[in-house]
Amino acid sequence: MTFPHTLTLAIAFLMASGTAFAQEPTPGSGIQIEKVVPKIESGKWTGHRLEDGQPDVEGHWSNTIANHNNWTDPQGGVPGDPAARNRPQKPRNERAPSRVSDPPDGEVPFQPWAREVQQDLLAHFHNPTREDYVEPLARCAPAGVPKSFTWHGYEIRQYPGYVLFLFNSGTRIIHLDGKPHLPDNIKLWNADSRGRWEGNTLIVDVANNNAKARFARTGEFASENVKIEERYIFDNGGQRYNYVATITDATVYTRPWTATIPAKRWGVNEPDNGWHYEAQLANNPGKPPVAERYERICVENNGPFGNVAVLAPKK
Amino acid sequence: MSAMNRSSLSALLFLLPLLAGPAAAKEKIPRLSNGKPDFSGIWQTTSPADYDLEPHSTRADAPPGAGVVEGNVIPYLPEALEQKKKNFAARDTADPRAKCWTLGTPRGIYYPEPFQILQRARDLTIVFQFGQSVRTIHTNGTLHPEVTDNEFWLGDSRAKWEGDELVVDVTDLTDETWLDRAGNFHSTALHVIERWTLVDANTIQYRATLEDPKVFSRPWNIEVFLHRHREKNFQLIENYCFTLPYERFYPVPAKAE
Numbered sequence: 001m002t003f004p005h006t007l008t009l010a011i012a013f014l015m016a017s018g019t020a021f022a023q024e025p026t027p028g029s030g031i032q033i034e035k036v037v038p039k040i041e042s043g044k045w046t047g048h049r050l051e052d053g054q055p056d057v058e059g060h061w062s063n064t065i066a067n068h069n070n071w072t073d074p075q076g077g078v079p080g081d082p083a084a085r086n087r088p089q090k091p092r093n094e095r096a097p098s099r100v101s102d103p104p105d106g107e108v109p110f111q112p113w114a115r116e117v118q119q120d121l122l123a124h125f126h127n128p129t130r131e132d133y134v135e136p137l138a139r140c141a142p143a144g145v146p147k148s149f150t151w152h153g154y155e156i157r158q159y160p161g162y163v164l165f166l167f168n169s170g171t172r173i174i175h176l177d178g179k180p181h182l183p184d185n186i187k188l189w190n191a192d193s194r195g196r197w198e199g200n201t202l203i204v205d206v207a208n209n210n211a212k213a214r215f216a217r218t219g220e221f222a223s224e225n226v227k228i229e230e231r232y233i234f235d236n237g238g239q240r241y242n243y244v245a246t247i248t249d250a251t252v253y254t255r256p257w258t259a260t261i262p263a264k265r266w267g268v269n270e271p272d273n274g275w276h277y278e279a280q281l282a283n284n285p286g287k288p289p290v291a292e293r294y295e296r297i298c299v300e301n302n303g304p305f306g307n308v309a310v311l312a313p314k315k
Numbered sequence: 316m317s318a319m320n321r322s323s324l325s326a327l328l329f330l331l332p333l334l335a336g337p338a339a340a341k342e343k344i345p346r347l348s349n350g351k352p353d354f355s356g357i358w359q360t361t362s363p364a365d366y367d368l369e370p371h372s373t374r375a376d377a378p379p380g381a382g383v384v385e386g387n388v389i390p391y392l393p394e395a396l397e398q399k400k401k402n403f404a405a406r407d408t409a410d411p412r413a414k415c416w417t418l419g420t421p422r423g424i425y426y427p428e429p430f431q432i433l434q435r436a437r438d439l440t441i442v443f444q445f446g447q448s449v450r451t452i453h454t455n456g457t458l459h460p461e462v463t464d465n466e467f468w469l470g471d472s473r474a475k476w477e478g479d480e481l482v483v484d485v486t487d488l489t490d491e492t493w494l495d496r497a498g499n500f501h502s503t504a505l506h507v508i509e510r511w512t513l514v515d516a517n518t519i520q521y522r523a524t525l526e527d528p529k530v531f532s533r534p535w536n537i538e539v540f541l542h543r544h545r546e547k548n549f550q551l552i553e554n555y556c557f558t559l560p561y562e563r564f565y566p567v568p569a570k571a572e
Contacts, residue, residue, distance in 0.1 A: 132565065132567075139561055141555070141561075170555075179550070182552065294465075300416045300417055
């Protein structure tokens, strides 16, 4: 089974990204809603609860800062972008902080060899002369952990024993029942997740990561040995949460480090904006509006990225 | 004991199993707090339906199967039957499943890999292990989209309860999915009516009527049973098989210093 078109496609996309691409507004446009990370403390949950006692965080969410162009300078575009319009318009201190919230310098604490690899991946992002230079999401691969939280909006659904994430590219089931992780030699794009609620915080232990997904177009990566502890800290107002992940991998980094990604809820009364919030209103005449998420497909479209399978009206 | 009492008692004893039977059966199936049957769980058919919906003998790429089509034969229109034969001849490469594309409806249900149902009062979410594709069956009284030229890979599913039976109306389907590995197919005019019934706590009777006036001469029916996975700690293991052609280029090999 071969897919000779996938690399071609990925390259075609990368070339297109220098000019215009419907899903990729330039820095400063719609995706970048905010440039600050609000403070949300772990503590009690005073908001609505579901029947099984979980804090009710169901609904549509998206990060407020930027897409996956750049991990440590989220509103800085991809360094080396040949298109001037994709370069940042504001100085660094007027852009959002690094997603690396610890160490304080905002840099991923790569070991020297790994820093070299990351720099090489970045240097070839716009001209991927080797297969491994192609950012896997451009081939329709799942965005993985943690990149999925910076790639379009997503929906959270909750059930007794589970939290389900429906991402633009990929699906992730968080198990709350405390069962053991899968055997260590099973490696997965979206890893294997065991979660528990402590007050307003969903704490998820992430193992079995195949580490094939990258964190951003800037080439940051982990290895199959990576362990991630995620803390989803929900504000009691129900409109915000911060994703705070501690990432440990002694084969790639000099120390554990922390990523922080702020997110906001999108509501049924907000219009579809084509990136953060891509829900449709149900056909529900005479009744209160209901937001629905249509299916996502990607590889079937013979094109890159997760897409809604809805076609434009036929001529 | 008087004769009357005795006969009343025998009548009661005679009626008891009749009264207790259905009531006892009802108690055995799991239910949501709203009283509706709870299909939550991980399910899989043991039927060889995906190899060929119709009866078939052993062949190199399929175990034998008695078929799951009521009346055995899919009622193709003449031209469509020719297309089906072409599909069958080219099935090794032409089956969308071979590319790990989303299986479609109803194929995802009887494909031989597990799927998980996660259920709320407003909907049932089906996560298929194969491709981790996600289908939502709406049970909140909403209607199919007003736009009628959507072409979803899994269709648009709106359901209602008929007693304990979940009746799902599926429209807005693409014509790019197949119904099985034998090349059985449909057009965008496919309309599927599914009937999901928990016959006991661990078994779903799944019936579907397929109508497609561009491909079939009349509606036809299939039936398979789905069994709950009860192995300890059983879970879906994501199968993003569409990444297999390029996954060898990732990840960056680890090398500790």
